[in-house]
Amino acid sequence: MTDIDAGELAKRRPYDWAPLLLVPLLALAALPLIGSLSTWATLTAAGLAMGMIIFIIASGLTLVFGLMDVLNFGHGAFISVGAYVAAILLAPLSGLLQADSLVLNGVALLALIALAMTATGLLGWAFERIIIMPVYGQHLKQILVTVGGMIVAQQLIIVLWGPVQLAFPLPTAFRGAIVLGDVAIERYRIIAVIVGLVVFAGMLLVLNRTKIGLLIRAGVENREMVEALGYHIRRLFVGVFVAGSALAGLGGVMWALYREELTPGMGMEVLVLVFIVVIIGGLGSIGGCFIGSLLVAVTANYAGFLAPKVALGSNIMLMVLILLWRSRGLYPVANR
Amino acid sequence: MSEAALLRLDGVNTHIGPYHILQGVELAVPRGGLTMLLGRNGAGKTTTLRTIMGLWHASAGRVRFDGAEITDWATPDIARAGIAYVPENMGIFADLTVRENLLLAARAGDIDDARLRWVFGLFPALKKFWSLPAGFLSGGQKQMLSIARAVIEPRKLFLIDEPTKGLAPAIIGNMIAAFRELKQTAATILLVEQNFMFAKSLGDTVAVMDNGRVVHAGSMAELAEDRELQHRLLGLSLDSHQ
Numbered sequence: 001m002t003d004i005d006a007g008e009l010a011k012r013r014p015y016d017w018a019p020l021l022l023v024p025l026l027a028l029a030a031l032p033l034i035g036s037l038s039t040w041a042t043l044t045a046a047g048l049a050m051g052m053i054i055f056i057i058a059s060g061l062t063l064v065f066g067l068m069d070v071l072n073f074g075h076g077a078f079i080s081v082g083a084y085v086a087a088i089l090l091a092p093l094s095g096l097l098q099a100d101s102l103v104l105n106g107v108a109l110l111a112l113i114a115l116a117m118t119a120t121g122l123l124g125w126a127f128e129r130i131i132i133m134p135v136y137g138q139h140l141k142q143i144l145v146t147v148g149g150m151i152v153a154q155q156l157i158i159v160l161w162g163p164v165q166l167a168f169p170l171p172t173a174f175r176g177a178i179v180l181g182d183v184a185i186e187r188y189r190i191i192a193v194i195v196g197l198v199v200f201a202g203m204l205l206v207l208n209r210t211k212i213g214l215l216i217r218a219g220v221e222n223r224e225m226v227e228a229l230g231y232h233i234r235r236l237f238v239g240v241f242v243a244g245s246a247l248a249g250l251g252g253v254m255w256a257l258y259r260e261e262l263t264p265g266m267g268m269e270v271l272v273l274v275f276i277v278v279i280i281g282g283l284g285s286i287g288g289c290f291i292g293s294l295l296v297a298v299t300a301n302y303a304g305f306l307a308p309k310v311a312l313g314s315n316i317m318l319m320v321l322i323l324l325w326r327s328r329g330l331y332p333v334a335n336r
Numbered sequence: 337m338s339e340a341a342l343l344r345l346d347g348v349n350t351h352i353g354p355y356h357i358l359q360g361v362e363l364a365v366p367r368g369g370l371t372m373l374l375g376r377n378g379a380g381k382t383t384t385l386r387t388i389m390g391l392w393h394a395s396a397g398r399v400r401f402d403g404a405e406i407t408d409w410a411t412p413d414i415a416r417a418g419i420a421y422v423p424e425n426m427g428i429f430a431d432l433t434v435r436e437n438l439l440l441a442a443r444a445g446d447i448d449d450a451r452l453r454w455v456f457g458l459f460p461a462l463k464k465f466w467s468l469p470a471g472f473l474s475g476g477q478k479q480m481l482s483i484a485r486a487v488i489e490p491r492k493l494f495l496i497d498e499p500t501k502g503l504a505p506a507i508i509g510n511m512i513a514a515f516r517e518l519k520q521t522a523a524t525i526l527l528v529e530q531n532f533m534f535a536k537s538l539g540d541t542v543a544v545m546d547n548g549r550v551v552h553a554g555s556m557a558e559l560a561e562d563r564e565l566q567h568r569l570l571g572l573s574l575d576s577h578q
Contacts (some may be wrong), residue, residue: 214432217429217436221429222427225423227411227415228391228421229440229443230416230443232412334429
């Protein structure tokens with residue numbers, strides 16, 4: 001096929017850059033309002049880190065939404081469960097986590113993440129079989145049963161770990177900040193950005209360079225046609241659901257470390273932001289989800305600093321503005 | 337005809353919600369020929385194809401393909417049994433490139449080089465727009481891609497729903513040439529069509545549907561010669577089409 005590739009006369013469509021400019025433009029616009037460069041840099045770094053964590057959580061949900069039209073409000077349960085399950089290892093691995101060694105801290109954190117992702121992946125598989133499968137194509141029932149599933153999970157966490165918040169301390173090497181002139185950026189935020197970028201790159205690689213990714217992208221657009229081509233989209237969906245749940249577990253650990261605490265309702269709290277991200281990004285769009293996550297988090301941080309009273313509604317306002325500009329989201333998927 | 341039938345529908349009924357669309361369809365598609373499925377709008381032609389593909393399930397009756405009963409099979413299993421489907425809306429993945437659209441249809445893995453050259457011979461525009469997202473193609477080019485996707489690997493049966501719908505006459509001419517070439521590969525094709533001139537130029541056999549039933553089946557040549565029959569079955573006056 002290569003010789004045919006070489007001879008092709010394919011045109012290139014212009015890439016849609018506009019959404020990519022939103023975060024830099026927002027950051028630039030906020031600088032004069034904030035006034036202090038160091039405060040602006042701190043807020044921006046915090047926003048980017050938070051945005052990456054939201055992206056990790058939201059990426060699975062947007063694919064589940066796009067691929068099977070499933071409204072999974074239970075996604076919040078995977079965030080909480082991931083964080084709480086990881087916390088089981090805090091005590092046994094305390095020696096590694098508190099050691100003054102980046103390598104030992106990293107190994108311990110990887111163990112926490114692996115446990116969280118395994119647990120939430122398995123939970124996601126069971127959740128899909130027991131709760132989601134009977135209500136395919138029935139949106140109202142999906143909302144009811146998945147919200148119910150999340151409440152049950154939240155109550156089970158309270159039964160097992162209690163209703164009070166628990167500490168989830170950062171490993172020693174991740175504490176503190178890197179100081180550049182007047183600007184101090186917390187180490188963990190840099191790590192969160194790196195992890196988010198790695199997840200994003202990995203997803204792009206899978207989606208754009210593998211047959212599975214091709215099937216997912218096609219399924220998000222027109223799942224009936226994918227089936228007519230001979231592929232069982234249900235099996236694919238289960239795989240995406242499990243992967244999305246595992247990513248929510250990873251996001252849960254990252255979020256717990258970001259806040260350095262655990263609460264039974266932490267998943268529910270983040271879920272509102274996650275749904276805003278999925279909507280403004282464009283249902284089923286990973287690129288849109290990435291930009292949307294950064295926008296939502298950066299906006300929340302700037303608004304929290306500049307006008308704390310409107311911070312709560314800032315993301316709703318952002319969603320309204322984005323949808324007025326692009327009614328199907330930043331990067332809408334064709335045929336949806 | 338029944339002895340050589342690759343596909344056979346016996347008393348197939350299909351309900352869509354409260355509507356009883358197919359009401360006992362009897363249809364035999366001979367192996368190695370092009371069968372035209374004609375009929376007025378709403379006669380049940382598209383529902384027949386979708387029922388064969390398992391996209392809508394028959395509420396009664398049997399669908400047999402190549403010796404196996406596929407009535408209750410899942411759509412992917414029906415496709416894997418050797419049936420390619422080109423839906424009325426073409427089913428193109430607009431965000432995927434032309435190459436990716438074809439790659440998806442190549443279940444064996446990569447696209448066979450010789451087969452791809454043959455497809456490019458049928459539809460040269462696809463080579464030109466190989467790396468372009470399919471959403472940027474014109475209506476005619478999308479239809480070409482849709483058919484190319486069906487034929488990119490050999491299949492036993494091709495179900496094609498109104499390939500000329502909305503196309504310019506020049507492109508319809510290209511389509512006729514492409515289907516003639518496909519016929520030469522001894523492919524079995526069941527083709528739904530509204531354009532009688534197109535149907536007449538390609539069809540070996542014909543089935544005419546009305547109100548969810550097949551009301552006429554026979555040779556295309558016979559129907560093409562009998563204007564009275566055309567008028568009775570299809571409401572056609574050929575004078576206005578020639």
